[in-house]
Amino acid sequence: MDKPVISLRNIWKTYSTGSIELTALKGITLDVYAGEFAAIMGPSGSGKSTLMHIIGCLDQKDEGEYFFKGNNIRDLNQNDLALLRNQEIGFVFQSFNLLPKLTLLENVALPMVYAAVNRKDRTSRAVHALQIVGLEPWMQHKPNEVSGGQKQRAAIARAMVMQPVLLIADEPTGNLDSRSSRDIMQLFQELNRSGTTIVLITHEADIASYAKRKLQVVDGQLVFDSTLHKSGDQEQSAG
Ligand SMILES: Nc1ncnc2c1ncn2[C@@H]1O[C@H](COP(=O)(O)OP(=O)(O)O)[C@@H](O)[C@H]1O
Numbered sequence: 001m002d003k004p005v006i007s008l009r010n011i012w013k014t015y016s017t018g019s020i021e022l023t024a025l026k027g028i029t030l031d032v033y034a035g036e037f038a039a040i041m042g043p044s045g046s047g048k049s050t051l052m053h054i055i056g057c058l059d060q061k062d063e064g065e066y067f068f069k070g071n072n073i074r075d076l077n078q079n080d081l082a083l084l085r086n087q088e089i090g091f092v093f094q095s096f097n098l099l100p101k102l103t104l105l106e107n108v109a110l111p112m113v114y115a116a117v118n119r120k121d122r123t124s125r126a127v128h129a130l131q132i133v134g135l136e137p138w139m140q141h142k143p144n145e146v147s148g149g150q151k152q153r154a155a156i157a158r159a160m161v162m163q164p165v166l167l168i169a170d171e172p173t174g175n176l177d178s179r180s181s182r183d184i185m186q187l188f189q190e191l192n193r194s195g196t197t198i199v200l201i202t203h204e205a206d207i208a209s210y211a212k213r214k215l216q217v218v219d220g221q222l223v224f225d226s227t228l229h230k231s232g233d234q235e236q237s238a239g
């Protein structure tokens with residue numbers, strides 16, 4: 001395997017609210033390589049979203065090092081970080097985060113507006129992304145005119161339209177019924193098969209089971225990594 005897409009080294013993060021300090025991440029070290037589909041599991045409050053915000057460069061760590069495709073995030077200014085989020089990372093959230101006044105097509109085209117892609121290419125690429133997620137017939141609808149599962153498909157199309165190297169999803173099925181959840185997870189599997197690296201956060205084991213690699217965070221620490229577990233087994237059987 002070549003360079004990791006993301007490489008976290010001893011990441012710490014503390015929130016201060018008034019006089020109260022809460023350490024959400026306590027020394028997270030993690031590599032995720034191109035082509036992986038990793039699920040980060042853990043109970044509510046264990047630090048999953050905090051970790052996701054740091055991976056997505058939406059928030060800064062207090063301690064440790066974060067390398068994205070080999071580049072130390074420390075060396076990037078706000079502009080570089082905005083560019084990185086726009087071009088290299090696709091985001092999917094539990095609450096979809098679609099703009100209610102825009103059609104699905106306009107929502108999906110939005111990342112390309114920020115990237116200054118011309119209007120004609122924006123439309124054709126957004127339509128294509130909507131085709132991939134099976135939403136082309138709905139593309140002129142507003143978010144409140146479609147189901148939760150369809151909203152999340154549109155959000156995934158928006159996340160993929162810039163062809164990011166990394167797709168990160170924080171509890172993407174948290175607001176969906178079980179059938180829509182299954183559809184969304186199958187869509188993630190298809191995107192992963194066609195080469196997208198995915199890091200998904202969930203507190204549900206059946207959702208995590210769609211991923212190839214499973215990690216567990218408890219109280220701000222990584223306590224389980226199925227990759228390490230497997231290599232340990234192989235060493236034993238080889239010995
Ligand atoms: N912006 C914030 N300010 C203060 N505390 C926070 C903030 N965000 C998260 N926390 C706290 O940090 C801990 C981890 O939260 P979070 O990363 O959201 O966990 P999870 O996503 O696993 O539920 C929790 O105790 C939470 O209350």
Ligand SMILES: [Mg+2]
Pocket residue numbers: 048049050
């Ligand atoms: Mg969370």
